[in-house]
Amino acid sequence: MAGPRLDLVRSGCRHRTDELEIGDGQRHDRCDARRRRRGPAKPGVTSLYRVDQPPRHRRSVLLEQLGEFGLDNYLWLTEDPLYLNAYVSSVVIAAISTLLALLVGYPIAYGMARAPAALRPILLMLVILPFWTSFLIRVYAWIGILKPEGLLNQLLLGLGLIDVPLVILNTHSAIFIGIVYSYLPFMVLPLYSSLEKMDHSLIEAAQDLGCRPAGAFWKITFPLSLPGVIAGSMLVFIPAVGEFVIPDLLGGSQTLMIGKTLWNEFFANRDWPVSSAVAVILLLLLIVPIMFFQSAQARAREEGR
């Protein structure tokens, strides 16, 4: 069997362990622990990609490996708290970012929907405009803004609002800022479309029936914009859970997010079986909100006259 070769692949794991600059230390001995547990290396899904097998054997190897299809790698995910922590932390970060994006995006969308009709296309253009620059460049730009000697700190120091530079880069705050900034248009656009088509006479009717403007907002405008709130939140939440670039560039090393873990498993650890399992679980995790989103959309379509 392909024993020795697999060992070579696995050895990448040891390599990475040395290079990793992990603060908590719990990952240092992971590779060894994993190998001990599994005993002699078993062929994983990775060996499918090996091209040095004689052609006549390939089919039988494939079948053999399919026969060995098991849940070992999934079980492994439950044994190491790293993965659970990464999933939970990703969902929490994505949820907080979504909430922040909603809080920032709703007033923007509301303002756009209430703006004079002639102004609206321009405002819409301004929301879409950032897409004309590469996503990566925009995230890099935030490093320049948020770093200790960056634009934001210089501005605040210059205004005399703070004495010591704020530490924002490489914290969760930087991730929130990055995600909210990057995904804001995905929040604003569905909100705008649901607010814009709302009949203003509904608000007048509510006021006419004795409702103050703030009450009319919560009783009429907000419930009617819920399809937009749900659509926007899903469009932010789903990609934010698997986000890799923003936590990598802005979040620093101590941020644990599943996108980063996945990247490490694939490219640093080269442990494709485990990383495949991580990806499948992530997919399952996201299918739930996606289905929720779909059914909400279907319901909104049904109710729309």
Add this chain to the structure above:
Amino acid sequence: MNSLGSIRRVFAPWNDPAAKPYIVFERVTKTFGGFTAVNDLSLVIYEREFFALLGASGCGKTTLLRMLAGFEEPTSGRILLDGQDMRGIPPYRRPANMMFQSYALFPHMTVEQNIAFGLRQEGLPKPEIEARVADMLKLVKLGQFARRKPHQLSGGQRQRVALARSVAKRPKVLLLDEPLGALDRKLREETQFELMDLQQELGLTFVIVTHDQEEAMTMADRIAVMDKGKVMQVATPAEIYEAPASRFIADFVGSVNMFEGTVERSDEDGASIAGNDGFSIRTSNTGGAARGSSVAFAIRPEKIRVSSKPPEQTAFNAVAGEIYDIAYLGDMTVYHVKLPSGQVVKASALNAARITNDPLTWQDRAWISFDPDAGIVLTS
């Protein structure tokens, strides 16, 4: 209906100098940018009156209603409701409720919740709200639809929900903005009578905005005809129709024939007018026109007779022409008679008998004639 009719005839506070006006527009002007929607308008409406604002679109009638509801503030002038100046009072504190042209039903609420909305805002106790909603549902005959959403209702049902919602709070004044515009003709006619009954039953003051003169004539105690932000005439439907104040009103309300001419004689017995169409008119009312002034003699089509034979006398109020067009409407036939001058006169004849003994057809020579009291002299 008969008993209601008799009540309506008796009800005429506008003729009673002691009656206290309920809604007063005092020199109200409203401009939007450079456009004057309402121009120095004064108007008085009495309690329990069914008042119609009638006019073509853009005449300022809806703006007037929205100012009363509090959605717009007058640029100048003031509005009094039950003696209270309404300036600066927001819509949610005014004792007037509005029924919107689009109905503006809350799509995410059931019929019940829609009707209860205003009552909830008042903070009424729950049992009371439920009782009043049930009353309203009964009033508009929508009991079995209580738990439906607006999009599950027909246009007529939605209209009733909107009505129930706006009267549920028992406002002092109900404002109706083209309330029947979205309904088909038959439903509209039914609903007109229902609205009248409702107004009698609840004893409310109704102010309705409409561009449909038939609707205004059917329902209103008085009609204000508006044009270009001004009130042209305020009067009962019969007065508006039979005694229009100007050529504009005569033309706007109903169908009319107008003969321009010069007054030859004017005294207490009436007036003689030399019509520009080459026939002379004698009328029992002068409209205050002085001798020598040029006036219009307005006469409604149903007050003109058409016959193939000449009338008893042809010296005045009679002229021969040619049948130019015939519109058979079932209950009546409208003849268009072309006079030698080229003017086309509309005359309608009630089809009282199934088969007429004086059949007129296209290109026939026909006489039109009318009585001295059938028309009115208009100076403006």
